[in-house]
Amino acid sequence: MRINNQLEHLADMAVFANVVNCGSFSAAARRMGVSPSSVSRQVGRLESVLQIRLLERTTRKLRLTDAGTVAYSRCQDMLASAREVFALSDTHTAMPRGTVRVSMPKAVGFQLIHPHMSDFLQKYPDVNVQMMVTDRNVDLFEEAIDLAIRVTDSPPIGLTGRTLMQIKHLICASPLYLDKYGIPSHPRDLAHHQCLYLSDDERHCQWRFARSGEVHNVKVSGRYAANHSEIRLQGALSHLGVASLPEFTARRAIQNGELQLLLPDWEHQSHQGGTVWLLYPSNRFLPSKLRVLIDYLVQKLH
Structure with a gap:
């Protein structure tokens, strides 16, 4: 396939990765503000061009095929590289600035994170923090969350992060x-x-x-x-x-x-125990406003 024809399908690759991250065509469509049929059509077009099936579709859920697992990993790399390009201006900003939206469980937010926020805000006067304190697992993409703090031993697909501490x-x-x-x-x-x-x-x-x-x-x-x-x-x-x-x-x-x-x-051995993770979208590059908050929390609590 000629390079120009390959470039035409970059958007289809992004849509495919979003479907896997969201777990369904309808959830991916809501995130992107398009119809589920449009999402399904783009994934189908990518499968047709590649001449391989990427997803096994059932009435209840989607499952990646072996080829789909490999393709998803490569599409995630592509999206990570794209985010790096768009975040270049932030990389070269001398001082971190902007707003970081953080989701966390109620007890963790009130008793672990909140006590350290005053010092952080004084240290980084151009960074604002919006804390969403909830015990439900939020969708980082759909709810525009930069960082999720969760107690889990299995970080969800599409997210990466750093361990913060063990909860006993x-x-x-x-x-x-x-x-x-x-x-x-x-x-x-x-x-x-x-x-x-x-x-x-x-x-x-x-x-x-x-x-x-x-x-x-x-x-x-x-x-x-x-x-x-x-x-x-x-x-x-x-x-x-x-x-x-x-x-x-x-x-x-x-x-x-x-x-x-x-x-x-x-x-x-409580059901509520486990590892506290700082989770964010898979990306080798992090905006400086997010990177300094992650480093700060690791330094204080690890």
Whole structure:
């Protein structure tokens, strides 16, 4: 195929990559502001030119073929290179400037990220930060998000990033509660305590503990449950029971003696634990305003 004819299909390659990133033709169409039929037509045209099938289409989802997986990787490289070209002016700006939109879970945003924002804004006076604090996974492309902070062990396709920290969960209670009801010496003892747990999923009543190859699952219960760690913290401080809390939420209260760490020889394997990632679109080049924020957070929290 002549080079001019190849260039005609660069847009089709971009559309194909967007379909894979979005997971469907309709989602990609919404992102690009066109009709689903137009998106389907462009992907079909690319398949016709290449004479290979890129996607297996079902009523429920799309699946990349082997050839489609290779093509998607190359199309992602093409889009990354295009973003680098458009961001060249930012590369050569002496001082980072502009607005960075960041999405993050509520507890992570309030307790981990927000405390460091004052220093960042003073250090970079030409950079503005817009924090979107939500526990849902936002679509970076559709919602114009520059950076997503997520707790995940599997970054989604189309995104890359850096690890920030591991989130460990601790079991703790107030000294006054423990004086009244006793200190649990084994995970199974928790079944007889008032426990403060997440309220939005039945599996959160099942607390899992591990120690030297030994594993115990305990079904806990209690009169007070909440799907926000700050509320569970305040509940524990009010002597309402034994709480499962992220380490960063409980740290200060434990250091001050307001809460007592329980079962320190056991690892509490919470469903809410995992790796905190800083995620952004796959791109070898990052705008300076985004790069300095990422480097700053890694320096503060890694």
